[in-house]
Amino acid sequence: MSGVVALVTGGNRGIGQAFVEELLEQGAKVYAGSRDPHGVSVDGAIPVELDITDTSQVAAAAARYPDVNLLVNNAGLFTNKRLVVTDDPDAARAEMEVNFFGTLNMTRAFAPVLGANGGGQIINVLSVAGIVPTAFMGGYSPSKAAALFLSGITRAELEPQGTKVTALIVGSVETRMSEHVDGRKEDPRDIARTGLKAAAKGELTFDTDWMAVDARARLARDPVRYERQLGRLVHKAVLRTGRE
Template sequence: MDVIDSVAIVTGGNRGIGEAFVQAFLAAGAKRVYVGTRTLSNADLLVKEDPERVVAVELDVSKPEQIEAAADKCKDVSVVVNNAGVFHNKRLIGAEDISAATDEMNVNYFGLLNMCRAFAPILKENGGGAIVNVLSGGGLAAVPAMGGYSPSKFAARAASTCIRAELAKQNTHVSSLIVGSVDTRMAAHVAGLKEQPSDIAKVGLRAIKHSIDEVDTDRMAVELRANLARDPKAVERAMARMLDANQISTGR
């Protein structure tokens, strides 16, 4: 589909990759962009840039009632970008409890699923449209140092495939973006070269236009997939060594 005159909702849209998506939609000629944010004031600058086309929506994807309220308000949506995510940097066994892993699953998996469920009927009513799920290299290779985050992204990737199949008949396409290392607050702990959020958004809009099922958005994601194809056990051992080094070399 063409994003010109589309209406998009972007979760976690007030900063990082989400903000880049908002800017990309506006630049591409979208009719309206809903900025999903846990605190409305956090989207003030975006709204001020283009008050005719940018609308802030209170949206914490870990709260189903806020997702339902957003769906009731945003009946004209034709593109859903599931970008909101959380990473607590806790281990699965080493953490004092599973609260961090539970929250990561609630936001990164169930939040995405609930958004898709809430907006699927709206997309159908508006001609089909598209869903873009911003995922992670941590959903391709298990990263022990990322605790519950990596499993939540595995789950979100599998859900994306299932939802794509379910919604194909209503002409709604689901794209999964596999993100490596990006210069965002969530990846502040990651060393090395980082892509810009705007680069990820550009790939996302390309995926919408060309109905791409899954795409690696940056060099790190591309290299990770290649290494997995070449020697998956070597990747597993390398990820395990990060526990001792206390370093994370992939993730969003």
């Protein structure tokens, strides 16, 4: 990572903080974006006040940090509300605003920066919920699916300037956002380490962990059955709000 200058959104906790720690350990210079920069606790990281839904803050960050050559779009919102039969009709819009439009804001703003620095690379931290309709994840699932499509479109549009784009499909990870989930959970540092290796190899879309690989296999074997299984889980979900 020598010579890498990274900006990680949502870098104050969870997977974002893990990326910050892993990048620093490997020798990169790291800007850690957060709505509350005082919440960035990793020694060596440069805190950046950054709400990815605020286009003025995003534009200011792109102007202030012209040396960035790796953008890690990690910041996300999970309201844990249903999509259709819901007590909060604005939740899905908020998730789309962060997970899709926020990622788009960052990508648009930093595309010229990356281009000026030889092309650089973008890593989009996505989810298993983005490859299969996940009913118990309400508006989060379609927002991550939209971000997956954004990854491919970004790759095509920025190919002439040499920018590489890797979409990470992440399963269940030990973070505050996944406290409602039972069963096996991955260490965030393992996700960050695996994700950086995948990006270095030039992977386009990469499943970072056992759950992501298993979900992909189930989807390939019997997509109808798998979607129905996930659909039945909506009636067992425990509701909680989380944003990283």
